[in-house]
Amino acid sequence: MNAPQTKKQVLVAAPRGYCAGVDRAVITVEKALETYGAPVYVRKQIVHNRHVVETLEKRGAIFVEELDGVPEGSTVVFSAHGVSPAVHAEAAQRQLKAIDATCPLVTKVHREAVRFDKEDVDIFLIGHAGHEEVEGTTGEAPDRITLVEHPDDVDELDVPTDRPMAWLSQTTLSVDETMETVNRLREKFPLLMDPPSDDICYATQNRQQAVKQIAPRVDLMIVVGSKNSSNSVRLVEVALEAGAGASHLVDYATEIDEAWLEGVTSVGVTSGASVPDELVQGVLAFLEERGFPPATEERLTEENLTFSLPPELRRDLKANTALKH
Ligand code: SF4
Numbered sequence: 001m002n003a004p005q006t007k008k009q010v011l012v013a014a015p016r017g018y019c020a021g022v023d024r025a026v027i028t029v030e031k032a033l034e035t036y037g038a039p040v041y042v043r044k045q046i047v048h049n050r051h052v053v054e055t056l057e058k059r060g061a062i063f064v065e066e067l068d069g070v071p072e073g074s075t076v077v078f079s080a081h082g083v084s085p086a087v088h089a090e091a092a093q094r095q096l097k098a099i100d101a102t103c104p105l106v107t108k109v110h111r112e113a114v115r116f117d118k119e120d121v122d123i124f125l126i127g128h129a130g131h132e133e134v135e136g137t138t139g140e141a142p143d144r145i146t147l148v149e150h151p152d153d154v155d156e157l158d159v160p161t162d163r164p165m166a167w168l169s170q171t172t173l174s175v176d177e178t179m180e181t182v183n184r185l186r187e188k189f190p191l192l193m194d195p196p197s198d199d200i201c202y203a204t205q206n207r208q209q210a211v212k213q214i215a216p217r218v219d220l221m222i223v224v225g226s227k228n229s230s231n232s233v234r235l236v237e238v239a240l241e242a243g244a245g246a247s248h249l250v251d252y253a254t255e256i257d258e259a260w261l262e263g264v265t266s267v268g269v270t271s272g273a274s275v276p277d278e279l280v281q282g283v284l285a286f287l288e289e290r291g292f293p294p295a296t297e298e299r300l301t302e303e304n305l306t307f308s309l310p311p312e313l314r315r316d317l318k319a320n321t322a323l324k325h
Contacts, residue, residue, distance in 0.1 A: 006265045010284065010292050011218060013210040013270035014299040019203030021103025022047045022274045024307045025080035026056070028101040031309065032077055033060050035316050036097075041076040043067060043083065044132050046101065047274035048229035050251050070096055080274075081132040082106040084139020099313050105201040106133055109168055110140050112195050116166045117141035121193065122159070124148050126181050127170030131230060134170055151177065154184040166193040171201040172231035172273070174238060175208055202305065203273045204231050208238045210300040211270050215242035218268035220260055223249045224279050225272030232272025244268060252279060253286035261290060269295065 025046050032040045038060025045053050045063060053063060061077075067090050070076050075097040078087065082102040091098040102110075116123050123145045127134040138145045146159060148167075159165070167185055169178050178200060186192045198205070215221055221239035225232025232249060239247040245264075250256055261267075267287060271280045284295050308314065 008265050008292050010267045010269060010287050010295040011214045012280065012284065012295040012297050013207070013214055013268065014297050015203070015206045015210055015301065015303050016271045017273070017275045017277050017280060019201070019273040019303075020305040020307050021080050021105060021201070021203070024309060025077075025101040025103065026052060028099060028309055028313060029056050029061050029077055030059070031313060031317060032075060032099055035313070035320055036075045039074075041070040041074050041096075042079065043070075043076055043087070044079045044081065045228070046077065046079050048081075048226050048232075049272075049274040049276075050226045051276060051279060052274060067091055067094060067096065070094070072096070075099065077101050079132065080106070082110060082136035083132075084136050086139055087136075097312075099310050101310060102136070103171070103201075104307050105171055106136070108197075109137055109171065109195075109199050112166075112168055112199070113137055113140040113145065116168075116193075117144050121164050121166050122146070124157075124165060124167045124185055124189075124192075125169070126167060126173065126178055128230060131170060133172070133230075137168070137170075148181055148185070151180040151184050154181065154188055157188070159189075161189050162191070164191045164193060165189050166195065168195050169199040170230065171199055172204045172234065173200055174234045175200055175205055176238075176241070203303070204234070206301060206303060207231065207235060207270065207273060210298070211235050211239050211268070212242040213300055214268045214298050215239045215244040218266045219245040219264040220266075221247040221268040221270070222256065222260075222283055223247060223270055223272065224251070224275050224283055225249055226251055226274070229272045229274055232275070235270055235272060239268065239270075250283070253282040256283065256286060258290075261287075267292060 221244040223235045236247045
């Protein structure tokens with residue numbers, strides 16, 4: 001009798017890749033280059049993706065870590081992750097033309113921090129130390145905010161338990177781990193207040209849910225994304241927690257180690273919110289070249305959200321168009 005044939009398959013998650021905030025931020029730099037000419041400076045990586053940054057660099061964008069790397073009077077774009085008020089003030093003081101590509105869903109969290117600050121409410125910010133988004137949000141109310149990175153950190157918090165506190169979070173965290181942290185906070189701080197709406201954004205939530213849907217059926221989950229991309233790294237963790245046999249993060253198909261495919265019949269593929277889909281297509285082609293069939297897409301939901309470009313850029317685009325007519 002023949003041994004049972006195991007059929008190879010590739011499942012690709014949807015939604016994956018670009019979210020509305022990343023799309024807007026990348027188009028902002030492209031339009032800024034068209035409107036003002038190169039170079040256009042960008043403070044920090046516009047989005048956390050190597051390919052996107054390298055592509056924009058070739059077109060004339062110059063990425064700097066801080067504003068002191070930007071010559072006075074130049075145009076500078078602030079990244080999708082947001083900046084603190086101190087960065088806006090420094091840009092004004094140095095007479096830079098600043099275009100703010102902060103994702104509106106990050107700006108929403110900034111506004112929540114400002115409001116709680118005005119209401120005399122201290123804040124636990126759930127997020128990762130050193131991440132640009134956390135630095136930007138913390139800058140809105142530096143004396144109020146205590147960073148909480150992991151559920152276990154709650155035990156160590158030396159904060160009075162008898163006054164009103166609120167929690168906010170970075171937009172790109174693991175939904176499950178964040179809720180665990182919130183539950184631990186609520187046990188210790190009974191007066192804990194919730195943000196008015198979810199801080200973990202729709203794109204992060206959808207990509208995690210879509211991965212959970214296919215993870216239990218795959219031996220290997222390949223996540224396309226950069227190592228400094230918070231939401232991409234979370235997708236690897238979520239895939240493993242949801243039952244994928246193994247999971248790896250790659251920037252490009254060329255980073256896939258052939259050894260990962262040994263004995264593997266079912267592969268899942270997804271990508272972080274800052275990843276152009278051509279990189280996912282590269283991974284699917286790589287798998288096909290190694291005997292896997294064309295991928296089947298498993299879509300959790302449709303996404304139709306779009307954000308308009310930053311107003312300061314829209315104004316100049318409109319003026320430019322008027323001049324040409
Ligand atoms: S991941 Fe979410 S918060 Fe971040 S840019 Fe995309 S939509 Fe905005």
